[in-house]
Amino acid sequence: MSENNAQAQLSQDDINNRYLVFEINSELFGVSLLDIKEVIKNTPCKPVPYMKDYFLGIINLRGRIISVIDLRLKFNKEINKEKQGFIIIVETEETQVGVLVDDIVNVQNIYKDEIDTNPHLELDFSKQFFLGVGKKGENLINLIDLSKCITKEDMRTISK
Amino acid sequence: MKIFGLRSKLVMAFFLAAILPFSLLGYFNFDLFKDLFNKNEKLNTKAQHLSAANNIQNILGESFQVITKLEYNEKIKSNLASLSKTIEKIDIDSISENQLKEIRKKLVNKFEQSENVDRDKLPEVIKNLTQLDNISSIILNDYFLGESKGPLKEIKNISKNIDDELQKIILSEEFNVYAISKTGRIFYSSQKRLDLGQKIQSLKEITPSLYEAFKSSKKALPGVRFSKWGKHHFHEQKNTSYLILKYPNLPFSLFLEVNGSMIYDSINFDNKQSENFLLDSQMRLISKSYLNDITHSSLAPLTSFIKDGEQNLSEESLVTNIANLTVLRKVSPIKFLNEKLFLVSENRYDKVTLLIKKYRDQIIISGIILMVVSCLFGFFIGKVLSSPVLSFVKGLRKSTGQFKNISGEIEHASQKLSESTTEQGAAIESTVTNLDEMTAMLTQTEVNVRQTIDMTTLSREQSAEATYALDAMLEAMEEIEGSNIKLAEIENLMDKIHEKTEVINEIVAETRLLSFNASIEAARAGSHGKGFAVVAEEIGKLASMSGKAAEEITNLIESSTGQVKQVVSLNKDKVSQGKDTSKDCELVFKHLNNSLLNISKAIDKINMASMEQSTGIQHTNKAMVEMESITQQNSDNAGLLASKAGILNTESETFNKVIEELNLFLDGASGGFSKLSLFRKRNKVEKKALYEKVDTSYDSESKNIEKTVDRDDDKWNAS
Numbered sequence: 001m002s003e004n005n006a007q008a009q010l011s012q013d014d015i016n017n018r019y020l021v022f023e024i025n026s027e028l029f030g031v032s033l034l035d036i037k038e039v040i041k042n043t044p045c046k047p048v049p050y051m052k053d054y055f056l057g058i059i060n061l062r063g064r065i066i067s068v069i070d071l072r073l074k075f076n077k078e079i080n081k082e083k084q085g086f087i088i089i090v091e092t093e094e095t096q097v098g099v100l101v102d103d104i105v106n107v108q109n110i111y112k113d114e115i116d117t118n119p120h121l122e123l124d125f126s127k128q129f130f131l132g133v134g135k136k137g138e139n140l141i142n143l144i145d146l147s148k149c150i151t152k153e154d155m156r157t158i159s160k
Numbered sequence: 161m162k163i164f165g166l167r168s169k170l171v172m173a174f175f176l177a178a179i180l181p182f183s184l185l186g187y188f189n190f191d192l193f194k195d196l197f198n199k200n201e202k203l204n205t206k207a208q209h210l211s212a213a214n215n216i217q218n219i220l221g222e223s224f225q226v227i228t229k230l231e232y233n234e235k236i237k238s239n240l241a242s243l244s245k246t247i248e249k250i251d252i253d254s255i256s257e258n259q260l261k262e263i264r265k266k267l268v269n270k271f272e273q274s275e276n277v278d279r280d281k282l283p284e285v286i287k288n289l290t291q292l293d294n295i296s297s298i299i300l301n302d303y304f305l306g307e308s309k310g311p312l313k314e315i316k317n318i319s320k321n322i323d324d325e326l327q328k329i330i331l332s333e334e335f336n337v338y339a340i341s342k343t344g345r346i347f348y349s350s351q352k353r354l355d356l357g358q359k360i361q362s363l364k365e366i367t368p369s370l371y372e373a374f375k376s377s378k379k380a381l382p383g384v385r386f387s388k389w390g391k392h393h394f395h396e397q398k399n400t401s402y403l404i405l406k407y408p409n410l411p412f413s414l415f416l417e418v419n420g421s422m423i424y425d426s427i428n429f430d431n432k433q434s435e436n437f438l439l440d441s442q443m444r445l446i447s448k449s450y451l452n453d454i455t456h457s458s459l460a461p462l463t464s465f466i467k468d469g470e471q472n473l474s475e476e477s478l479v480t481n482i483a484n485l486t487v488l489r490k491v492s493p494i495k496f497l498n499e500k501l502f503l504v505s506e507n508r509y510d511k512v513t514l515l516i517k518k519y520r521d522q523i524i525i526s527g528i529i530l531m532v533v534s535c536l537f538g539f540f541i542g543k544v545l546s547s548p549v550l551s552f553v554k555g556l557r558k559s560t561g562q563f564k565n566i567s568g569e570i571e572h573a574s575q576k577l578s579e580s581t582t583e584q585g586a587a588i589e590s591t592v593t594n595l596d597e598m599t600a601m602l603t604q605t606e607v608n609v610r611q612t613i614d615m616t617t618l619s620r621e622q623s624a625e626a627t628y629a630l631d632a633m634l635e636a637m638e639e640i641e642g643s644n645i646k647l648a649e650i651e652n653l654m655d656k657i658h659e660k661t662e663v664i665n666e667i668v669a670e671t672r673l674l675s676f677n678a679s680i681e682a683a684r685a686g687s688h689g690k691g692f693a694v695v696a697e698e699i700g701k702l703a704s705m706s707g708k709a710a711e712e713i714t715n716l717i718e719s720s721t722g723q724v725k726q727v728v729s730l731n732k733d734k735v736s737q738g739k740d741t742s743k744d745c746e747l748v749f750k751h752l753n754n755s756l757l758n759i760s761k762a763i764d765k766i767n768m769a770s771m772e773q774s775t776g777i778q779h780t781n782k783a784m785v786e787m788e789s790i791t792q793q794n795s796d797n798a799g800l801l802a803s804k805a806g807i808l809n810t811e812s813e814t815f816n817k818v819i820e821e822l823n824l825f826l827d828g829a830s831g832g833f834s835k836l837s838l839f840r841k842r843n844k845v846e847k848k849a850l851y852e853k854v855d856t857s858y859d860s861e862s863k864n865i866e867k868t869v870d871r872d873d874d875k876w877n878a879s
Contacts, residue, residue, distance in 0.1 A: 018683055018693075020676065033683035039676045041669070086673070104672075107679045107697065 019110050019134070021141055022088065023103040025077040030110060030134055030141040035090055039104060042085035059098060061089070068098035069150065090146045097150055108141075110134040115143065170545075174538030179531065556819045563815070570805040578798035585791045592784050595777055602774045609767045616760045620753060627749045630742050637738050640731060647728050654721045661714045668707040675700030 019030040020039070038061075045057035045068050054073035058065050068087060072079050080102055087098040117132035129148035134141040678696030682689030 018679070020680070033680050036680050039673055039680065041673060104676060106700065107676060 017109050017111050019108055019141070019143065020088070021105040021108050022086070022101040023105055024072050024075060024101055025080065026102075027077075028105065028139055028141045029101075030108070030143040031088065031090075031146050032143075033107065035146055036088055037091045037096060038089040040087050040089065040098075042087055042100060056100065059087075061098075064096070066096050066098050068100055070100045071149075072100070072102070074149075088146070090150070092147045092150065099146060099150075108136060110136065110141065110143070168542070170542035171535060171538040174534045174541075175531070177534060553819060560815055560819065567805050567808040570808070571802045574798045574802035574805060577801070578795045581791045581795040581798065584794075585788055588784055588788050588791065592781060595781050595784070599774055599777050602770055602777070605770050606767065609763055609770065613760060613763050613767075616756055616763065620756045620760075623749055623752050623756065627746060630745050630749070634739065634742050637735050637742070640735050644728050644731050644735075647724055647731075651721055651724050651728075654717050654724070658714060658717050658721075661710045661717070664710040665707060668703050668710065671703035672700055672707075675703060 016032075016034070018033045020033055020036055021028055021030050023029075040061065043059055045059050047057040048055070051057075054070045056068045056070050058067055060066075066089065070079075083102045085100050085102060086104050087100050088104075090097050090099055114136065115132040115134050119133050129145040131143040131145055134143050675696045678699065679693050682693035682696055685692065
């Protein structure tokens with residue numbers, strides 16, 4: 001019943017507060033739904049020579065060539081080969097980029113009061129794309145901006 | 161003659177038998193004694209002849225020594241040549257008296273013809289030679305012409321045997337040869353040890369070389385006196401050298417005179433034994449083969465010298481050869497023979513006369529002993545022969561008494577027999593009844609056998625049913641196997657379901673993705689996509705739920721397939737076990753069937769056997785009936801036997817009298833050999849009386865017997 005009520009109370013803010021929660025090496029990450037273009041199953045990539053390790057290659061998505069980055073390698077996480085993996089298509093200012101993750105968990109509402117924007121953390125990645133930590137029950141979700149997560153260097157390599 | 165018993169007759173016969181051979185023996189022995197005496201006398205004369213021959217030998221030796229001492233000149237040379245010619249013709253075995261005489265004459269002539277001979281010594285020589293002629297002719301006739309008989313022949317044989325044995329002994333011995341001068345200096349010694357074959361050779365070879373050595377030593381060495389081996393011997397023999405044959409294994413040495421005539425002697429006269437042995441060992445030197453050897457070897461150069469003149473023969477060799485020949489003359493078989501025979505004959509004459517006397521006495525004594533022994537033997541044989549017969553008669557006398565008693569007993573026994581036959585009849589009846597009972601038993605056993613046959617057939621049917629049941633069980637087992645296959649099919653189906661659930665899972669994943677994308681699109685749509693967002697969320701939830709359900713299904717299927725597999729494997733094992741056990745059961749039942757068949761066959765045999773038994777019993781029944789009739793006949797016969805026993809009784813008494821008569825014959829009237837003739841008359845009287853008595857009693861008893869027999873016959877006829 002409570003869920004039905006929540007659904008009924010969805011507003012403009014609600015839409016902004018909706019996040020796609022995914023899993024890398026059993027850690028939960030959240031991305032704003034508005035940043036995401038599409039979610040697809042992991043498909044085999046065609047590798048491109050002279051690229052960095054985390055740059056897996058390119059795929060053909062309905063006629064468009066899209067570069068794919070392994071976020072697990074980017075974040076220096078171990079790769080769980082059992083998981084088939086999903087590719088999240090992110091729309092940046094210039095182009096679209098595919099990001100490979102272990103699993104997609106669900107779509108959740110995370111409100112602003114549930115987000116700690118400035119926790120005292122020592123992170124192993126840049127703070128530019130770290131938005132904060134969402135607290136949902138016992139689960140903690142790292143909220144990140146994927147478009148910022150992909151650096152300018154990355155973009156350059158891709159654009160070239 | 162009835163007065164003398166069997167023993168006294170035998171003694172007389174043996175006495176006569178002993179006298180006859182004794183008298184014959186005495187008669188023949190008389191001639192034998194005569195013969196023996198004559199022979200002994202002859203032997204004695206022969207021995208005397210031989211001793212004479214011994215004398216000849218000595219004389220001959222001396223005469224030849226004389227000859228050799230004469231100086232050699234041309235004439236002597238020629239004379240010696242002719243002498244050697246004659247000697248060459250002589251064969252020692254076949255020398256005859258005439259030949260000897262011829263030699264003698266020639267020798268005498270030659271000596272008379274020679275001029276430079278020492279005339280003082282010639283008459284002695286001639287005298288000696290004539291003596292030789294007379295005596296040696298007797299012996300040579302006897303010995304060399306092979307006419308010798310009796311003791312001479314024996315001696316000849318003995319000498320031959322000794323010769324052979326000595327040759328054997330000395331052939332096996334080795335010896336060293338030493339040559340010693342008259343002064344006792346050793347001027348030759350052979351370091352070699354020579355055997356006899358070599359010795360004969362070496363003697364031939366050594367003689368000339370010895371001569372050389374002797375000559376050289378005579379000049380160069382004045383000589384040391386030879387003392388070790390008996391100087392006295394050398395003292396007597398002058399102008400001679402010696403060849404010593406020293407045997408390493410014997411206690412003496414042989415000495416051979418080399419220059420001049422040859423003699424032989426021992427130096428070591430340590431004991432008599434060695435002396436005697438030496439005497440025997442001379443035999444070796446005079447053995448025939450040796451003599452022939454030496455003669456021919458010595459004669460060959462001489463004859464060649466005579467034929468060819470003085471060309472090749474030196475004076476020295478001529479001398480040695482002549483020396484050898486003289487040795488031959490001296491060492492003749494006659495000398496040895498003389499010595500042997502003389503010894504024998506001297507002892508023998510006395511011995512033989514003594515023996516003859518002894519023999520005569522012995523014959524007389526043995527004759528007396530023979531007579532006594534034969535008498536005793538006769539007595540002994542008589543006793544041995546008569547005593548068993550007498551004892552036999554005694555035994556018969558006893559047994560006739562017993563005979564009577566026994567015939568009485570037979571009568572009694574025959575009565576008892578008739579009683580027992582009736583008893584037997586009763587017994588037979590009882591056995592018949594027993595046999596009836598037995599037949600009844602047999603019929604009962606037949607019934608039992610039939611029942612058992614039925615039982616076995618029943619059990620066979622049941623076992624057949626059991627086999628049918630087993631077959632059914634096997635079929636059921638096979639059906640279970642079939643159901644196992646079906647279970648395997650179910651397993652396959654479950655696998656397929658598992659595959660399908662995987663498809664469902666994929667679909668679920670796709671729907672989730674769709675829901676995510678939908679929610680993204682809804683977010684992009686802004687306020688317009690609010691409802692759509694809800695729908696998308698719901699779809700996502702449903703997809704996750706269906707995913708969970710699919711997972712549960714897969715889990716369930718996996719567990720169930722595992723269980724099914726277990727069940728199938730278990731079934732398989734059980735079924736195979738069941739099949740095996742059922743097959744074993746089948747086998748057991750087959751065996752059971754076979755054994756049941758065998759049992760039924762055996763029972764059939766038993767049935768047959770019992771049938772045969774019953775028929776057998778019927779036969780015995782018949783036999784029993786026949787036996788009954790026979791026992792009745794037996795009782796009748798027993799009566800008859802009793803009557804006959806009576807007759808036997810009377811007959812035994814007559815037998816007793818006959819035995820008495822036999823006793824009289826064996827032991828004489830007196831009943832013994834030792835009793836005197838005084839008692840004989842009385843005995844005669846008694847005997848007569850006894851005879852009369854016996855006659856009368858015998859007659860009366862025989863009449864009685866006849867009467868009883870007649871009566872019995874009448875009874876038989878009446879019955």
